[in-house]
Amino acid sequence: MDNSVRPFGPAGLLLLAALTASMLFLPLVLPPLPPPPLLLLFIPVGLMAALVFLALSPADAMGNVAVHTL
Template sequence: MSIFWIHLKKQALMVEVFGFKSMVFMVVLSIALLVLPLVLPQLPPPPMILMFVPVLVMFFLVMLVFSHKSCPDMIYTSDTKI
């Protein structure tokens, strides 16, 4: 198969996954993200404490990844007896 046909299949798949409205929304959102920073006035920098929020969130996520499970052999069942 040539690369051209593969490219056409990928485009057809994108049209199947995303509808016309969602594609228009993504295009408008992309244009807004490109134009609005040029039009709007510059904002002052945030307080220093807010600059640490993404760092703390990332630290928490890394700790979650490397922490061990407390009950590794626990099995969950959906049996309910009244």
């Protein structure tokens, strides 16, 4: 019995190789695309602002308090 850890089988490696090749060669073959609308560009900025707000806002820990006694 083989006890080695194998994260990807042959099919997974073939899929990753095909995805890598398509990311390398398709931009060279396809025509350039027009830029996206300006409103669409604000989605990542809004997501990052929401994540920063959630990371810096204080947590309401009153319901999660555990009392340890010896």
